Amino acid sequence: MGKKAEAKKELILEAAKSVFGKLGYSKATLDDIAQAIGLKKPTLYYYYKSKEVLFVEAFSQEWRESLHRLRLVAEEERDPHKRLLRYIRSSLQYYQEIVTQHTISIQVLIETRSFFQELFKESRAKEANYYAAIIKEGIANSTFAFCEAERVGYSIMVVKDLIQFDEFQRTSFHHLPAIDFQKIEQEVLFTVNLILQGIRKQVE
Known part of the structure; x- marks a missing residue:
């Protein structure tokens, strides 16, 4: 070009x-x-x-920079378990800001889910790799027991996505006035914490 x-x-x-x-x-x-x-x-x-492609490209650099800043803040937490939860909480809150700022409707979030997942394939892979890297660090310093870090990281990403989407559908089905992002955050953090507790190394 x-x-x-x-x-x-x-x-x-x-x-x-x-x-x-x-x-x-x-x-x-x-x-x-x-x-x-x-x-x-x-x-x-x-x-x-399409409008979807234009929207993503228009703000992609801004989003990447913001998520990078969230990682830097999370890195201030030395404990891998707490660091992962801090990053996930911050990323969920940032996602809420994007949805709210651009008044993205519940129906659009549901209808374009597969499309946006495809567009964000690269960043989603990086997100799962970031989770895996934190878990590997936790294995190295005996916070976590040995496990397949990549699979656990991918599972955390999928769980986060599914909980979000389930809440979108619930909101739409019951014709609720707005998405309960606080509920999403609570459920995601609860479930991710269960996963991390499951791989936490037991003190002998």
Whole structure:
């Protein structure tokens, strides 16, 4: 892609951030973004095939930097068990901020779950690897008993996702006014703590 095309993409991304910021994800349309910079919709489609892709690309760098900062804060906790719980709690709270800030509707969260999981495949893999790295450190310093750290890390990521999605569905099914993010946090931390207690090395 040439410099002119790259400049056009950057212009579109900046417009997308502005429109999503004003209207929220659920209400914003590709037409709104195209009109914001005087483009025709077909031209916008040439660069971005869907609103989902545009949304993720517009904020991906910001999200990566924020999650990196959360890791740095978690690293202040020396105990691997507490560090993992601190990071998960912080990442859940940050996810809530994104959903709230961009007014992403419950229905959109449900309908686009598979799509967003695919788009975030790389970051999800990094997340599971981060969990595994903490567990390996815990094994090395005798906090945790020997286990398959990669499998445990992956299981923690899956459990977190499933609890979130279950709460999204419950909220939608019962027509509740808002997602109970505090409940999600409590359930995720409770379940992850059970997993970590299960691999905790017993003092002889």
